[in-house]
Amino acid sequence: MNRTNFIRNHLYSDAGVFIRELLQRSAVNDQGGATMDAFKALFVDKIDKEAVISTRAIGLHDLPDGDLLIKVNYSSVNYKDALACKSDGNIVKSYPFIPGIDLAGTVVTSGTERFQAGDEVIVTGYGLGVSHYGGFSEYACVPSEWALKLPNHLSQKEAMLVGTAGFTAALSTLEIQENGVKPEDGPILVTGATGGVGSMAVSMLAKLGYEVVASTGKADMTEELLRLGAARVIARGELHSERTRALDKQRWAGAIDCVGGATLASLLPALQYGGVVAASGLTGGIELDTSVFPFILRGVRLIGIDSVMIPMARRENVWQRMADSFKPSLEESLYEEITLEQVKDYVPIILSGQSRGRVLVRL
CATH class of the missing domain: 3.90.180.10 (Medium-chain alcohol dehydrogenases, catalytic domain)
Structure with a gap:
């Protein structure tokens, strides 16, 4: 009608x-x-x-x-x-x-x-x-x-600077927290770190005391990512070995993946025991070539992040966090x-x- x-x-x-x-x-x-x-x-x-x-x-x-x-x-x-x-x-x-x-x-x-x-x-x-x-x-x-x-302490302009990208980053950060990964457990990898979700995630995680390693294909953005709170910035290629191993050296306590595809497949085998990945991206592809070993031998958890149909009660809670403890650098x-x-x-x-x-x- x-x-x-x-x-x-x-x-x-x-x-x-x-x-x-x-x-x-x-x-x-x-x-x-x-x-x-x-x-x-x-x-x-x-x-x-x-x-x-x-x-x-x-x-x-x-x-x-x-x-x-x-x-x-x-x-x-x-x-x-x-x-x-x-x-x-x-x-x-x-x-x-x-x-x-x-x-x-x-x-x-x-x-x-x-x-x-x-x-x-x-x-x-x-x-x-x-x-x-x-x-x-x-x-x-x-x-x-x-x-x-x-929410209080958030202007309309700030809300849209955060937007769906920041909301997705906040949901991802919350999953890292709620699944028991603490700052002292080790570094958190953020892929696609110069994008909207990635840059917000770097800022939020750093504000909460996590050691953040930012992965990007844009070398000229290193200083910006360090200013956002990244402890280290690595090139996108460092995540990819010549061949994907079923299990790799344990490097990450958790990860927020904004890329998907081969990037997500390469970081899963490198997660620590009990590591958590919050995945929201597909710019690197929708296929996931991996094995069950990280999940059944190291207890790795892969959590999908949907920002579209989140119930209103949780939506309001996350937005309030973004106005307070999760508020990223703008x-x-x-x-x-x-x-x-x-x-x-x-x-x-x-x-x-x-x-x-x-x-x-x-x-």
């Missing part, structure tokens, strides 16, 4: 108050100059089997159903967003589409008692930017069940701030693996 029919069907229901207020305010300029019946959004369309990215003006009637209308102030560009802008990225199923799996903004109107107008909120995961119009839009309409209130050298129109220029950079840190979208 499109939003016009939604308005008609709910005009005299409890949600009608929400809808009528929304309609009354839709022609009023906000501080940013946009109006709710004429605002900017970035669309991906498919023309002759090619993805075409453009920024265009839309109105509320173009947004999908949802009981929470949000004025979006910040979003960010993630690897999944870059895939959504690719014709064969296998993220978007119907076109035209607004990507953006992260958003932070202010509630304009709410159809639920959980939120009031003026509340600052974060939305990540669920169907946002995948099956439901995402955060690359000056306004977003989403189910209220997807949103959480911005140095300006570790992110770029861009406009909505610039997103398309960053898509090929991210897809080619050349991105560094986070890309913040200011709406």
Whole structure:
């Protein structure tokens, strides 16, 4: 059902108050100059089997159903967003589409008692930017069940500097902690350490007192990683031997793997007894060529990290940690701030693996 029919069907229901207020305010300029019946959004369309990215003006009637209308102030560009802008990225199923799996903004109107107008909120995961119009839009309409209130000690800008990447890093770090790996047990390896998840994980682990070894293919980022808290930085090639052994020298108490593929396969045999790997990446490939020996002879645990469908109670807990004990370094050298129109220029950079840190979208 499109939003016009939604308005008609709910005009005299409890949600009608929400809808009528929304309609009354839709022609009023906000501080940013946009109006709710004429605002900017970035669309991906498919023309002759090619993805075409453009920024265009839309109105509320173009947004999908949802009981929470949000004025979006910040979003960010993630690897999944870059895939959504690719014709064969296998993220978007119907076109035209607004990507953006992260958003932070202010509630304009709410159809639920959980939120009031003026509340600052974060939305990540669920169907946002995948099956439901995402955060690359000056306004977003989403189910209220997807949103959480911005934690204390975290601004909207900081929330999007962290974003899904930081949330994934925090979930990974929490798994290392909750599975009993302590700072005194030995070094923690972080692969893909200059990416969004990797750089956040390096900072979080170091803040918690772990000895962090950062693996990267970008030698010129060594100083940045050391500033984030890495004790050592190693080249990506150091993880790969000429042949993968079933068991190798025990080097790592744990690992946060943001790469997958051959990198994940090479680090598993080098984990200490009882070591834990939190895996969230696939930029190095989706195949995993390994054996059962690390698992049955050393008690290694391989834990998959999903940031999309995490229950709200745990989601809120992790975001609160990111505002406090897990809060990573947010140095300006570790992110770029861009406009909505610039997103398309960053898509090929991210897809080619050349991105560094986070890309913040200011709406």
